[in-house]
Amino acid sequence: MKSYKFIVNPIAGAGKAKSLLPAIEKVFKEQSADYDIYLTRRRGDGIEAAKKAAAEGYEVIVAVGGDGTVNEVLNGIAGSGAVLAAVHGGKGNDFATAIRMPEEIGAACTALLAGRTSAIDLGQVMDRYFINSVGVGFDASVAERVNLGIKFFKGTSAYTYAFLEKLFSYRTVEAEIDIGNGPVKSSPLLVAVGIGQAYGGGMKIVPDAIQDxxxxxxxxxxxSLNRLKLAYHFPKVFSGKLKHLAQVSMYRVPELKISLSEPRPLHLEGEILVGDKMHFTLAPLGMTVLTGDGAAGSG
Ligand SMILES: [Mg+2]
Structure with a gap:
């Protein structure tokens, strides 16, 4: 049987991640599994804890949190040979969904102990790894606004508030986008880059993406869409139908360069980076992940 290290973000999902621990411990104790638990103390702590766990020889590192926790664990273990796993424990669990991890914690523990793995593609931009999806521009600016905190609003209503605020205040900048044929000038509202299909808690921005x-x-x-029409059409992202708009172009490439006339935020699985030069590269099948047998694409 494999050895497991749980990296738990106690504040993820307003405490949801931490509340899963008794159920996880019950199953793992019953099965006499080799496991240990670490609670993160601050932002970024998950990277160091995961790196240490991989160096100590733990074979499966389980992120217990949302996509931000997954990204920290990923950045701690990329290249180490350890297997990345995740359970639904945060506000946005798009990676756990993408690897078909069941939402119910008992079923998720069964999948963890079954230990089925597969290799998927690993992305990198601005010295940071990602395993699911990244947004540049408007979507990142909404995420950044939510992260800054919105008084009186939480969860989906905080997101809606931030979306509406940015809808009328976000200013695009000139961009040169190179998808392999040389730079092309434009002023996009957003550019999303996906290995998995969804971000932001079930927004299927690249609904046909294949992980491997x-x-x-x-x-x-x-x-080119006026902002009122954008407010009307944008919710189509949840059903994957945004791609049918005339304003949307989809591409499939192994590498991408974006150069902006002014720095803009980039939203990378819970982490906000700001930059004007972004070079996205991909390591084919660069990460081994533990997969479940739950429903895919349910958010
Ligand atoms: Mg792909």
Whole structure:
């Protein structure tokens, strides 16, 4: 049987991640599994804890939190040979969904102990690894606004508030996007780069993405739609139908360069980075992940 290290973000999902621990411990004790638990103390702590766990020889490192926790664990173990696993424990669990981890914690523990693995593509931008999806521009600016905190609003209503605020205040900048044929000038509202299909808690921005085809799925949304129409159409992202808009172009490429006339936020699985030069590269099948047998694409 494999050895497991749980990296738990106690504040993820307003305490949801931490509340899963008794159920996890019950199953793992019953099965006499080799496991240990670490609670993160601050932002970024998950990277160091995961790196240490991999160096100590733990074979499966389980992120217990949302996509931000997954990303920290990923950045701690990439290249180490340890297997990345995740359970649904945060506000956004798009990676756990992408690897078909069941939402119910008992079923998730069964999948963890079954230990079925597969290799998927690993992305990198601005010295940071990602395993699911990244957004640049408007979507990142909404995520950044939510992260800054919104008084009186939480969860989906905080997101809606931030979306509406940014809808009328976000200003696009000139971009040169190179998908392999040389730089092309435009002023996109957003550019999303995906290995998995969804971000932001079930927003299927690249709904046809395949995790192990050696290619990024890229969505470029141009800024020609007026903002009221954007407010009307944008919710289609949840059903994967945004791609049918005339303003949306989809590409499939192994590498992408974006150069902006002014720095703009990039939203990388819970982490906000700011930059004007972004070079996305992909390591085909660069990460081994533990997969479940739950429903895919349910958010
Ligand atoms: Mg792909």
């Amino acid at each position: 085809d050696g290619l990024f799925d890229i969505c470029v949304f141009d800024d």
